[in-house]
Amino acid sequence: MLENRYYAITLFSNEWWINTILTILIISLLLFYSNILLKNNKIRVFNTFIGVLLLFRAIWVQWYQYQMGIWDMQWSLPLQMCSLSSIMSGLLPLLENTKIKSVYKQWIFEFLFYFSVGAFYSILTPVYTTGTEGLIYYEYYISHGGILFSAIYFYMILGYRPRIYSWLKVFLYTQPILIIIHIINYFIGGEANYFYTMEPPIADNPLVMGQYPMHIILLNIFALIHFALLYFLTKKSK
Secondary structure, three states: OOOOOOOEEEOOOHHHHHHHHHHHHHHHHHHHHHHHHHOOOOOOHHHHHHHHHHHHHHHHHHHHHHOOOOOOOOOOOOHHHHHHHHHHHHHHHHHHOOOHHHHHHHHHHHHHHHHHHHHHHHHHEEEOOOOOOOHHHHHHHHHHHHHHHHHHHHHHOOOOOOOOOHHHHHHHHHHHHHHHHHHHHHHOOOOOHHHHHHOOOOOOOOOOOOOOOOOHHHHHHHHHHHHHHHHHHHHHHO
């Protein structure tokens, strides 16, 4: 059993400022560089690099936890919203280089686009659920920073746009996923809390409130509001 599995970085602490500024800086530099490559018709190489890197991270972290002796079905499976988003953040750049139908890439983009709200809050109010041993500490920011980067990259650099009512459709399609993962949590038992359906996260976030099962309803309401706001704000900024 992993001791001290949960670790939350205090908001506006020195650790928070350093990590947040570095993450924003790296994302900004990658966006700037990708824009140059797009103008020079070398964006396919960049897509491959980013896609392989982010997908490799998703596989590597499973192996690394096992090697560290901290892998456990209760918390290591890629069933969190950000875990699924991190897989999409690596898959989408690779698919961009293929001739797969654009409608499939559009759907993945929209899920990634709206799910990136979770990555935003994960960087704003960081909570580690598998400890901070070894490279796990840095992997957290690569994973969540990669989600934000991919969402912004496909929106700002490659020109993807969420379709009308996509915010509502993604929210509705997420509900069956939520139910399935809640059932998985129930059968795994112990400390399994994927998608935080069993209990709310310990993040220092005013939007996290209530206890089971009310916290699920409140998180759903806040998610719907954020999806809608993200859609209408980006639509106006277009």
